[in-house]
Amino acid sequence: MILEYRLAKSIMENEDGLNHLWIRLSGTDPYDRKRVQMNINMPDGLLRLPNLNGCSEDPAGKMELAQSDDILLEVYTEDQVACGVYMISVDISYLDVRNPLRMMLIAIPVRLVTEDEMDGVVIDDEVVNRLKQLKGKAASNETDEINVFGIRPISVKNEFSFLEQKYRIDY
Amino acid sequence: MDTYTAKQIAELIQNxxxxxxxxxxRYYTQIGIIPPLELAGNKRVYTNTHVQYLRAIITLSRTGETLAAIQEKLKNLSMEEIEKIGDQLHLFKSDRVLENETHQITGDVIITLSPRISAELKQKVIDSVSMLLRGEQK
Known part of the structure; x- marks a missing residue:
């Protein structure tokens, strides 16, 4: 299996910067691999959101690629960090039809620069097009907050009210 | 022409x-989701056009549209139409969607009413609008 990666922006801001990392699996028939798990280790100063594809991801950030051949990640900087090249490490494990367990490890370089140096940025249109195909809150750069809303059950007074009273479930 | 820095426009939209x-x-600018910045002297600046584009993009993204679909839709619209889309942003706030009652009077007229409106007043509003649409005058 081959692991390919691309970044939407060739460089990104060392403060309040945003970028997308697209990782694709290829080289083998998807049916020949099972239990594909991916773990992303971010360097200090560089952060990421949960994957944008909707693949299952545990709190530690381990992703399970059940149906998907790719992963799109939103990476960002918040407070100013030193300029330079930072490495995102990706390890992946999967079960192969011939070999019980295979593992791969790659390091993806991300170059952080000041805002003034961003004029030289090169945009990878293919990554951007992939991002644009995603539904929902792409490029929002905010994690979802869990909001709990209380929705009042509708109570209607009519000849069937006794049924509502009989079968209503109060949570 | 009002001009803004990226930080100023972000703060404005954050309201x-x-x-x-x-x-x-910045990202939407770099990947071309919003129009290119304008030149004011030798500086590239954001203008009210960008404010309206961003408001419209947020509104349409709340409806579940992809960025590609949003970009395609906005491409064919006038600034006035883009502004109108952005003006509906407040309708998509989750608390409003959950709490408000929405009444479809006709295929063309939908009323949303806050829970703060009394039941009596709600009924009056609905009746009045319905009568107007039927061409009846009180």
Whole structure:
């Protein structure tokens, strides 16, 4: 299996910067691999959101690629960090039809620069097009907050009210 | 012409959508989701056009549209139409969607009413609008 990666922006801001990392699996028939798990280790100063594809991801950030051949990640900087090249490490494990367990490890370089140096940025249109195909809150750069809303059950007074009273479930 | 820096425009939009931030504004600019910046002297600046585009993009993204679909839709619209889309942003706030009652009077007229409106007044509003649409005058 081959692991390919691309970044939407060739460089990104060392403060309040945003970028997308697209990782694709290829080289083998998807049916020949099972239990594909991916773990992303971010360097200090560089952060990421949960994957944008909707693949299952545990709190530690381990992703399970059940149906998907790719992963799109939103990476960002918040407070100013030193300029330079930072490495995102990706390890992946999967079960192969011939070999019980295979593992791969790659390091993806991300170059952080000041805002003034961003004029030289090169945009990878293919990554951007992939991002644009995603539904929902792409490029929002905010994690979802869990909001709990209380929705009042509708109570209607009519000849069937006794049924509502009989079968209503109060949570 | 009002002009803004990326930080100023992000703060302006944050009043309506707290999720919008500086990096998203910059990113949308870099990947061409919003029109290119304009030149004011030798500086590239954001203008009210960009404010309206961002408000419209946020509104349409709340309806579940992809960025590609949003970009395609906005491409064919006038600034006036884009502004109108952005003006509906407040309708998509989750608390409003959950709490308000929505009444479809006809295929063309939908009323949303806050829970703060009394039941009596709600009925009056619905009746009045219905009568107007039927061409009846009170």
């Amino acid at each position: 309506e959508d707290p999720a919008m931030n500086l990096r998203t504004v």
